[in-house]
Amino acid sequence: MTTSEEGAETLGPIRPAALRRGARLAVVSPASTPKPELVQRGMEWLQKVGYEPVLSPHALARGPLYYAGTIQERVADLHAAFADSSVDGILCTRGGWGSAELLPYLDTGMIKKNPKVFVGYSDHTSLHCWLHKVANLVTFYGPMVAADFAREGGVHAQSWQHCFRGGSGWTLGRADGLRVLRAGATDGVLRGGCLSILAETLGTPYAAEVKNSVLFLEDIGTKPYQWDRMLVHLRYSGLLDTVRGIVFGDMRQCVAAEEEDYLERAILHSLREFAGPIAIGLSCGHVNGANITLPLGVQVRLDLNDMSDPQIEFMEEAVRGQVD
16 A cells, blocks of 8 residues: 555644553564564563563564565565554564665554554664654654663663653753753654664655654664764755754764764764754664654753753643553
C-alpha cells in the first residue's frame, strides 16, 4: 500500500496510550539484522520488568545484504504491529540502515488511526520524522531491544517511566549529561534525532519539519569537521531558520575525551549565526551508559541561563492516560 497523502493535524499531536504493566510490545527490525542472542537477552529484560514482548515474524531475518528482510517483509511487520489491537507498543531491535527504504510504502492513514508507542533511535530517525510529518504522532527516541535492553545499565529508567506512565513537568539536567554551550532560554516542540539521517532527508518528500522546535541532534563516529559540514548543510537548507534552541547528545561516541573541546568549538563555529541557546552532552541515543528516552513531538522548555543547572522541562504529557 502506498503512503497516505493526509497531512498532520494542526490541533495538537496524537499521543499513544500509556504503557501499563503487562503491556504487549511488538519487537521489530525496520533496518539491519540484529544478533538473535542480544534480542533474546533484551526481551528477557522486558519480561522481567513486567512487559510482554512479542517477536515479529521477520525481526531476525537475514538479508538481502545487511537488511532484516525485504522491504515488503519489514513493512509487513510494522503494519501488523500498528494494526493489531492487542499490541500496545512497538520497539525496534537495532538501527544500522534501512528504515528510509520503507517510507514510500507505509500506510500512514492506518498508522494514524492506530496510534501506539514507537521506540527507536539512530537509523529510525527517518521513521520518527515521517510519522511526525504525516500522522502527527508523538514517538520516542530511546533504547532498543538488542542495543540497550540487552546490556546491563543500558536503559535510563526514570525517563522511560516518565514517558510511558504519563504526566508532565519532569526534567532532565546536569545529572543526565546536559551542559551549556550557549546560555539562554526558550520553548518549543522537541524534534530531531541522528544528525546524519536527518540531514539525508533534506531535498526529499520525507524531510524533517522542525518549525518552532527545540532540536535534538546526536550521532556516532562523526568527526568535528563532519559535524561542522552537516550543520552547514542544515543552515543552507533553511532548516534551522525557525529552530528556537538546540540540544546535542553525548559526544563520547564521536570523539575521544581530549577532542571534545575541539568538537564543541567546531559546533559553535558552524552555529555562530544561530541565535538560540545551545546545550550538549545529553545521554540519549548512541551512548555507553543508560540511554535516555525522549518523547518527540511534545512541548519542552529549554533553560540554559544557569550554567550550573541547565534543564529541559517537559511541559506536556507524551501519552494518553496515566499509570499509578
